[in-house]
Amino acid sequence: MPQVALALGDKLVITAPHLEDLLQALQQRGFTLIGPTLHQGDLVYDELASVADLPRGWTDEQEAGVFRLKPREDQVFFGFAMGQHSWKAFLLPPRTKLWQAERQGHGFEIVPNQAETPKFAFIGVRPCDLHAIAVQDRVLLEGLYVDPFYQARRRSAFIVAVNCTRAGGTCFCASMGTGPQATSGFDLALTEILHGPEHYFLVEVGSNQGAEVLQEVPHKPATAAVQLQAENMVQETAAHMGRRLDTVGIKELLYRHYDHPRWEEVASRCLTCGNCTLVCPTCFCHAIEDVTDLSGQQAERWRRWDVCFNVDHSYIHGGSIRPSAKARYRQWLTHKLATWIDQFGCLGCVGCGRCITWCPVGIDITAEVRAIRESEKKE
Amino acid sequence: METLQPILAAHPFLSGLESKHLENLAECASLVSFNPGQMVYTEGQTATHFYLIRYGRVALEIHTARRGAITLATVGEGDFLGWSWIVSPHRWHIDARAIDLTRAIAFDFSCVLRHCEADHDLGYEFMKRFAVVLAQSLRFLKLQLVDVYGA
Amino acid sequence: MVPNAPVPRPHPANPAVPMLTQPFQIRRVRQETPDTFTLALQPAWGAAPFCFLPGQFNMLYAFGVGEVPISISGDPANTQTLVHTIRAVGTVTRAIQKLKPGQVLGVRGPFGSHWPVAEAAGHDMVIVVGGLGLAPLRPAIYQILAHRAEYGNFELIVGARTPGDLLYYKELEQWRGRFDFRVHVAVDSAGPEWRNNVGVVTTLIPRARFDPWHTTALVCGPGVMMRFTVQELLQRGIKPENIYVSMERNMQCGIGLCGHCQLGPYFICKDGPVFAFDQIEKWFALREI
Structure with missing residues (x-):
């Protein structure tokens, strides 16, 4: 063990067997480990007991509307891109109880939900998803009002990022400036390297807590050669990314084209199922639901994820503001790539590609934007 | 002899009209007043005059057997009243009834038409203003049909 | 960022918990039109005065039924009585319509921008x-x-x-x-x-x-x-x-x-x-x- 304390920005190497030590160090600090694992033939984020739960030796094949798990020829831990889940399921859960109320005489008393905040360590967060968490931070923590439930979970979370050494089939983070290299927003960032018989992780320290945790894991300094190799692998990934989205002037582009015929065209394919919003790591819309027990003495308020592709999403007495599929698709896409900029000062898309993979009819956000952009060139 | 010209010039419908045109129109004009409840004109009557309202309020009504008088609209201060005079056979197609004490300038339409024929500049100026009144009442009528408070 | 800076506005009485509703008691109900009524409300537990600016709204909660946004219709100089005029058109507003003086509903707010009076x-x-x-x-x-x-x-x-x-x-x-x-x-x-x-x-x-x-x-x-x-x-x-x-x-x-x-x-x-x-x-x- 080295004598000097680790500091922010330090780069170390831990060998593959010591990944388990890292997970144990986090568990000992009271973190519940959440990471990629196989469940009923699908790749999900769920609780990990040890490295044995990681989908080691598996990879994913992704295309528009296609996701398939395949065995790899090697035994790397993080040899896949990502599944349909994103970390928002843990920071902004699909259902949250906000409070409950009890009748008292003519009135009632409100009891806030004071359930203990879970303390999560996220293992294997991709750089695009780090950006997605940062985007949700802006939405839920940095505006006029703060979401206290998100805030509590977010504050106590520990993030182990993993740099991408292979581009997923629908990824376009390189063009969004959100990957494939993690640059901020993590406690520790790993690059997994399998080089002949050598299997190890280059680890970058991103926070003081990250340094403290890593201190407890056997590590050695990273040589310049190892660092260079990791960089090259990430650069290769960027170079092999099959999709790109040109974001230059994208807000103005979309603001110019609210009446573009392309909206009608995409609406003829869109099923308005809302899969894209559920898999999107930045989508934050939620519905508020009030319920009572049968006796009418107790009431609860819940919120659950909502989907802007539902007709009800914009319902006011008398009808929906956006009855047509065209209007709802346009709302989703222009929110992600245009109005979000006015609202939060950043894009609402991080290029993870989930909405492309998990769209049952394979609608591709990059292709839709390109179609609108190219129609201007023809004019 | 006292002239009605200043009174004509003060009405929004005629504001800005050249004084020679006002002079011509004044020859066709007379001042009239209607007591509350008094009919200004009645459906089916021959339309001989149109009115520029100076004060008061007039209801435009259609009389129905079962519901009595239905008010379609009201006109008031500064408004133009009665355009049936302009189309043959020059008969009023609804009732106009004063709600409040109403003072107006009544124009003999055959006199006005004669002046407009003789001086097309006046005729054009008059028709331009008349078109605005028509367009505006059509616009308001359409809104009324939409039932904005129910929609 | 949003092109026009948001106008300054008062915050809810307890901005730290804007998700929690506060019980208010109905003091008076007045029928305005066949489907519209006006409620005069007071904090159920004699809470702090209610301050708002013209144009702001509250979320009104009918116990167990749900919440609706309703603009505030009273005098902003009167911080003791909160006044809302409501049209009974949906489940929640109809539930509120059934409440009688002395009964309690939930109030969350005030929210939103105001008329620039x-x-x-x-x-x-x-x-x-x-x-x-x-x-x-x-x-x-x-x-x-x-x-x-x-x-x-x-x-x-x-x-x-x-x-x-x-x-x-x-x-x-x-x-x-x-x-x-x-x-x-x-x-x-x-x-x-x-x-x-x-x-x-x-x-x-x-x-x-x-x-x-x-x-x-x-x-x-x-x-x-x-x-x-x-x-x-x-x-x-x-x-x-x-x-x-x-x-x-x-x-x-x-x-x-x-x-x-x-x-x-x-x-x-x-x-x-x-x-x-x-x-x-x-x-x-x-x-x-």
Whole structure:
């Protein structure tokens, strides 16, 4: 063990067997480990007991509307891109109880939900998803009002990022400036390297807590050669990314084209199922639901994820503001790539590609934007 | 002899009209007043005059057997009243009834038409203003049909 | 970032927990029209005075049924009584309608932007409302009348479908008797017993007296009514930045987090509901937006 304390920005190497030590160090600090694992033939984020739960030796094949798990020829831990889940399921859960109320005489008393905040360590967060968490931070923590439930979970979370050494089939983070290299927003960032018989992780320290945790894991300094190799692998990934989205002037582009015929065209394919919003790591819309027990003495308020592709999403007495599929698709896409900029000062898309993979009819956000952009060139 | 010209010039419908045109129109004009409840004109009557309202309020009504008088609209201060005079056979197609004490300038339409024929500049100026009144009442009528408070 | 900086606004009594509703007791109920009623509320446990600015709204909660956004209709100078005028059109508003004096409902707020009443000092004021639109503007009327000397001409233009649909009928009659502002009323249809204007509310705009260059107009009513009213006001020469409208959307959280009330780049609940027309002109014209 080295004598000097680790500091922010330090780069170390831990060998593959010591990944388990890292997970144990986090568990000992009271973190519940959440990471990629196989469940009923699908790749999900769920609780990990040890490295044995990681989908080691598996990879994913992704295309528009296609996701398939395949065995790899090697035994790397993080040899896949990502599944349909994103970390928002843990920071902004699909259902949250906000409070409950009890009748008292003519009135009632409100009891806030004071359930203990879970303390999560996220293992294997991709750089695009780090950006997605940062985007949700802006939405839920940095505006006029703060979401206290998100805030509590977010504050106590520990993030182990993993740099991408292979581009997923629908990824376009390189063009969004959100990957494939993690640059901020993590406690520790790993690059997994399998080089002949050598299997190890280059680890970058991103926070003081990250340094403290890593201190407890056997590590050695990273040589310049190892660092260079990791960089090259990430650069290769960027170079092999099959999709790109040109974001230059994208807000103005979309603001110019609210009446573009392309909206009608995409609406003829869109099923308005809302899969894209559920898999999107930045989508934050939620519905508020009030319920009572049968006796009418107790009431609860819940919120659950909502989907802007539902007709009800914009319902006011008398009808929906956006009855047509065209209007709802346009709302989703222009929110992600245009109005979000006015609202939060950043894009609402991080290029993870989930909405492309998990769209049952394979609608591709990059292709839709390109179609609108190219129609201007023809004019 | 006292002239009605200043009174004509003060009405929004005629504001800005050249004084020679006002002079011509004044020859066709007379001042009239209607007591509350008094009919200004009645459906089916021959339309001989149109009115520029100076004060008061007039209801435009259609009389129905079962519901009595239905008010379609009201006109008031500064408004133009009665355009049936302009189309043959020059008969009023609804009732106009004063709600409040109403003072107006009544124009003999055959006199006005004669002046407009003789001086097309006046005729054009008059028709331009008349078109605005028509367009505006059509616009308001359409809104009324939409039932904005129910929609 | 949003093009126009948000106007300063008071925060809810306890901004740390804007998601929690506070129990308020119903003191009085008054039927305004067949489907509309006005509630006077007081904090159930004698809590702090309730401060708001004209145009802001509260989320009202019927126990176990749900919550609805309702604008505040009382006098902003009265911090003891909270007044809401509600139309019973949905599950929640119908549940609230069933409540009687002494019973309790939940109040969360105040939320949203306000009518620029204090900001418009020195101007002529024109208020145009249709139907229920008078409810969110009544606090502005109170505030203008309380500081009457600070304004020029003040014209209130009120439209409704029939005389029976006019809100605050008695108060309108009192206002019409005042010398310090003019009240114009128009209904879409009426029988012969109605001795006032018949016609759409926009017909009254050409008659209002104001200096268009120094006038602030506040408009609230159904969407179509606001669109045509704004056109008439623009035609009279009022500048788009001096015309204010109040927008309506599905609102569930009231604090800009649930995403339902978006109108282009705006969250109506926190950037609105009151907007300067030049701020939302572009979105006003788009359909299904």
